[in-house]
Amino acid sequence: xxxxxxxxxxxxxxxxxxxxxxxxxxxxxxxxxxxxxxxxxxxxxxxxxxxxxxxxxxxxxxxxxxxxxxxxxxxxxxxxxxxxxxxxxxxxxxxxxxxxxxxxxxxxxxxxxxxxxxxxxxxxxxxxxxxxxxxxxxxxxxxxxxxxxxxxxxxxxxxxxxxxxxxxxxxxxxxxxxxxxxxxxxxxxxxxxxxxxxxxxxxxxxxxxxxxxxxxxxxxxxxxxxxxxxxxxxxxxxxxxxxxxxxxxxxxxxxxxxxxxxxxxxxxxxxxxxxxxxxxxxxxxxxxxxxxxxxxxxxxxxxxxxxxxxxxxxxxxxxxxxxxxxxxxxxxxxxxxxxxxxxxx
Numbered sequence: 001x002x003x004x005x006x007x008x009x010x011x012x013x014x015x016x017x018x019x020x021x022x023x024x025x026x027x028x029x030x031x032x033x034x035x036x037x038x039x040x041x042x043x044x045x046x047x048x049x050x051x052x053x054x055x056x057x058x059x060x061x062x063x064x065x066x067x068x069x070x071x072x073x074x075x076x077x078x079x080x081x082x083x084x085x086x087x088x089x090x091x092x093x094x095x096x097x098x099x100x101x102x103x104x105x106x107x108x109x110x111x112x113x114x115x116x117x118x119x120x121x122x123x124x125x126x127x128x129x130x131x132x133x134x135x136x137x138x139x140x141x142x143x144x145x146x147x148x149x150x151x152x153x154x155x156x157x158x159x160x161x162x163x164x165x166x167x168x169x170x171x172x173x174x175x176x177x178x179x180x181x182x183x184x185x186x187x188x189x190x191x192x193x194x195x196x197x198x199x200x201x202x203x204x205x206x207x208x209x210x211x212x213x214x215x216x217x218x219x220x221x222x223x224x225x226x227x228x229x230x231x232x233x234x235x236x237x238x239x240x241x242x243x244x245x246x247x248x249x250x251x252x253x254x255x256x257x258x259x260x261x262x263x264x265x266x267x268x269x270x271x272x273x274x275x276x277x278x279x280x281x282x283x284x285x286x287x288x289x290x291x292x293x294x295x296x297x298x299x300x301x302x303x304x305x306x307x308x309x310x311x312x313x314x315x316x317x318x319x320x321x322x323x324x325x326x327x328x329x330x331x332x333x334x335x336x337x338x339x340x341x342x343x344x345x
């Protein structure tokens with residue numbers, strides 16, 4: 001699939017515009033149907049009900065632009081299958097999230113849905129030999145890939161606890177993913193990534209502080225599956241397996257950090273990791289006296305730093321590549337310790 005620079009730009013602008021226009025419409029639908037995030041739980045940080053369904057706008061925009069682009073670029077069976085193998089599981093997970101937004105599902109059905117989708121993606125990737133065979137053992141690789149998909153799904157969902165948090169981090173990850181895919185000639189991954197970047201930034205117009213709409217589980221789970229799948233399919237231009245395995249983690253390092261800090265904090269206090277709480281990175285920064293807007297910007301900057309780490313290790317020699325990965329791991333661990341030692345709630 002050959003895509004020109006102007007076509008990549010067009011994909012971005014189209015998705016940005018469509019999602020930006022759809023989001024206020026979905027906001028009105030959510031308000032009319034009373035699909036709202038009401039601050040009834042102690043872990044909710046907002047004081048007034050905020051409508052959901054922003055994630056539906058992202059989902060529609062990404063799917064619509066992707067298939068429209070395929071049709072105008074000469075739809076083939078192979079291209080249709082490639083797009084559908086990525087988008088169908090994400091849409092399925094987004095629909096589970098939408099059900100949760102409307103009916104407020106308990107954690108178990110969501111986890112079952114994520115696990116099923118994760119296994120489907122793992123089998124599809126490994127059978128098609130799409131860079132998801134880290135150990136060479138089919139059974140072990142299926143398990144590892146499924147765990148990655150479920151883990152990133154929950155990380156993006158957990159990270160959606162601050163105005164603009166998940167949308168901004170998703171846009172940053174997708175942007176760096178676009179660059180890495182382009183650098184290695186993976187036009188299909190680059191095209192889908194630039195569409196995700198456009199969609200999340202189009203939604204961010206309405207989701208930045210003070211948020212007028214939330215993406216909800218529909219958006220967080222849809223984005224989680226997309227980012228998990230695209231990062232696995234990426235074949236980074238690295239010289240060692242160590243750096244290759246590290247690249248997807250670096251691209252999503254801050255949502256992963258947020259999940260790890262929250263989960264270990266809850267385990268330390270004898271609380272279920274699936275229980276909500278004010279123990280995420282954003283809550284900890286706000287308790288330090290940082291404004292909500294500056295908190296979001298701070299987390300975006302950290303995401304950008306790790307994105308640059310992912311880019312740097314694809315540009316340097318083998319020895320420096322390993323050193324930069326180790327440096328990024330050290331930085332991540334220091335952040336974990338620093339956040340973990342702040343007040344839990």
